[in-house]
Amino acid sequence: MAYTGDxxxxxxxxxxxxxxxxxxxxxxxxxxxxxxxxxxxxxxxTSLRKIAGAAGVDPxxxxxxxxxKEELFAAALxxxxxxxxxxxxxxxxPESQRAERVAQFIVQLLDRPEPRQTxxxxxxxxxxxxxxxxxxxxxxxxxxxxxxxxxxxSDHPELRAAMLGSQMVGLVMARHVVGLPTVAxxxxxxxxxxxxxxxxxxxxxxxxxxxxxPTEVRG
Amino acid sequence: MAYTGDxxxxxxxxxxxxxxxxxxxxxxxxxxxxxxxxxxxxxxxTSLRKIAGAAGVDPxxxxxxxxxKEELFAAALxxxxxxxxxxxxxxxxPESQRAERVAQFIVQLLDRPEPRQTxxxxxxxxxxxxxxxxxxxxxxxxxxxxxxxxxxxSDHPELRAAMLGSQMVGLVMARHVVGLPTVAxxxxxxxxxxxxxxxxxxxxxxxxxxxxxPTEVRG
DNA sequence: AGTTTATTTCAACGCCTGTTGAATATGGCA
DNA sequence: TGCCATATTCAACAGGCGTTGAAATAAACT
Numbered sequence: 001m002a003y004t005g006d007x008x009x010x011x012x013x014x015x016x017x018x019x020x021x022x023x024x025x026x027x028x029x030x031x032x033x034x035x036x037x038x039x040x041x042x043x044x045x046t047s048l049r050k051i052a053g054a055a056g057v058d059p060x061x062x063x064x065x066x067x068x069k070e071e072l073f074a075a076a077l078x079x080x081x082x083x084x085x086x087x088x089x090x091x092x093x094p095e096s097q098r099a100e101r102v103a104q105f106i107v108q109l110l111d112r113p114e115p116r117q118t119x120x121x122x123x124x125x126x127x128x129x130x131x132x133x134x135x136x137x138x139x140x141x142x143x144x145x146x147x148x149x150x151x152x153x154s155d156h157p158e159l160r161a162a163m164l165g166s167q168m169v170g171l172v173m174a175r176h177v178v179g180l181p182t183v184a185x186x187x188x189x190x191x192x193x194x195x196x197x198x199x200x201x202x203x204x205x206x207x208x209x210x211x212x213x214p215t216e217v218r219g
Numbered sequence: 220m221a222y223t224g225d226x227x228x229x230x231x232x233x234x235x236x237x238x239x240x241x242x243x244x245x246x247x248x249x250x251x252x253x254x255x256x257x258x259x260x261x262x263x264x265t266s267l268r269k270i271a272g273a274a275g276v277d278p279x280x281x282x283x284x285x286x287x288k289e290e291l292f293a294a295a296l297x298x299x300x301x302x303x304x305x306x307x308x309x310x311x312x313p314e315s316q317r318a319e320r321v322a323q324f325i326v327q328l329l330d331r332p333e334p335r336q337t338x339x340x341x342x343x344x345x346x347x348x349x350x351x352x353x354x355x356x357x358x359x360x361x362x363x364x365x366x367x368x369x370x371x372x373s374d375h376p377e378l379r380a381a382m383l384g385s386q387m388v389g390l391v392m393a394r395h396v397v398g399l400p401t402v403a404x405x406x407x408x409x410x411x412x413x414x415x416x417x418x419x420x421x422x423x424x425x426x427x428x429x430x431x432x433p434t435e436v437r438g
Numbered sequence: 439a440g441t442t443t444a445t446t447t448c449a450a451c452g453c454c455t456g457t458t459g460a461a462t463a464t465g466g467c468a
Numbered sequence: 469t470g471c472c473a474t475a476t477t478c479a480a481c482a483g484g485c486g487t488t489g490a491a492a493t494a495a496a497c498t
Contacts, residue, residue: 026445170389180356180364189429201420279478447490449488465473
């Protein structure tokens with residue numbers, strides 16, 4: 001809400017026109033400013049000029065580093081966690097604790113600022129205005145759903161992973177985007193207690209589908 | 220995806236400049252075109268010119284009828300179902316069938332075009348660009364969450380309603396906005412089977428919260 | 439010292455936006 | 469018939485957008 005244009009940045013004499021004392025961190029400052037803006041306003045609600053302003057920089061410099069708005073979006077959205085590493089660890093817990101571990105991981109992940117910003121930016125940008133939705137869908141499927149599905153040993157792994165993903169998206173919406181009062185005010189512990197049984201159902205319990213063959217999707 | 224500008228509309232001689240054979244349906248045509256556009260591209264991704272084009276009308280006429288883009292958005296978003304009437308009916312079912320009835324209602328609601336458009340428009344527009352998010356939050360809380368909470372007789376009624384709402388939002392996202400393959404391809408019956416136990420948990424089962432007093436919100 | 443090279447800013451482009459005010463044609467009414 | 473109110477369009481506005489190309493400055497290299 002308050003972008004006065006002077007964010008914390010590794011100072012290196014006051015910048016003017018021309019090459020400064022090699023300040024490579026500036027690229028990262030821009031990326032961080034972009035992520036924050038995207039998280040607050042979504043892709044189409046964020047302008048390069050606002051990002052540049054938040055980073056204390058000229059709009060052209062943003063494009064100099066990232067080429068285009070879409071590339072900047074993709075760069076800002078790179079996930080702060082490698083799920084294909086974390087998920088197998090979570091699922092290796094004893095059967096009685098797996099669901100709660102997963103629930104805990106989800107909630108704690110969304111408690112850390114940068115993963116939360118990444119998620120809200122993605123969720124908020126899932127609108128087909130500027131080509132951002134394609135990147136969002138690809139990011140969600142390849143970086144979250146597929147690793148999770150491959151680690152699962154239940155039936156319908158892709159479907160189970162996707163259903164859990166939908167609950168995560170709903171959670172981000174309720175707690176961080178729309179800000180529904182009661183959900184936004186929950187403590188982490190209570191939230192874990194509430195969703196753990198749902199995780200259990202989506203990932204491990206029998207689904208009770210009509211027997212029309214496996215609902216599998218490859219690619 | 221295909222708006223050629225000539226939608227079905229109660230024809231009344233070809234319109235030109237000036238007053239035509241009193242065609243009150245035109246206002247509704249515009250509202251419907253707006254809802255479709257908002258559902259496809261969200262609030263900020265939709266322009267008055269596109270809406271006017273889809274309705275086969277001049278942009279000024281849109282504002283003549285609705286005053287401003289925000290008012291048009293609010294008008295387009297008026298819910299096609301009065302939840303404060305439907306919900307008590309659903310909850311009056313015998314205890315063993317309530318969750319499935321609710322799940323069925325949700326899924327079937329999202330199968331009908333206009334409620335689905337209303338939901339996707341709301342979900343897609345939950346971004347603070349144009350003041351639309353305020354209206355979205357208010358619509359969700361007053362029209363869905365509050366009636367549901369008032370009909371519930373469990374503890375933490377607002378929280379339960381909000382958690383169910385978050386699952387609904389996630390579902391809309393997965394099935395209609397982002398279009399996750401497996402979820403989007405489910406039959407209605409299978410989807411009901413999958414989410415019914417989750418509905419049961421969120422609305423009726425003990426939540427297992429830390430005993431820090433009731434999490435109630437009034438207004 | 440002089441040349442190159444990378445960083446940063448400036449100025450402008452064409453386009454799209456929401457909104458406004460005037461012009462015009464028609465239907466209803468006296 | 470003549471007037472008035474209303475529906476509809478047209479034309480323009482001021483501002484924001486993403487992007488581009490050139491200019492300026494300073495560090496790095498020879």
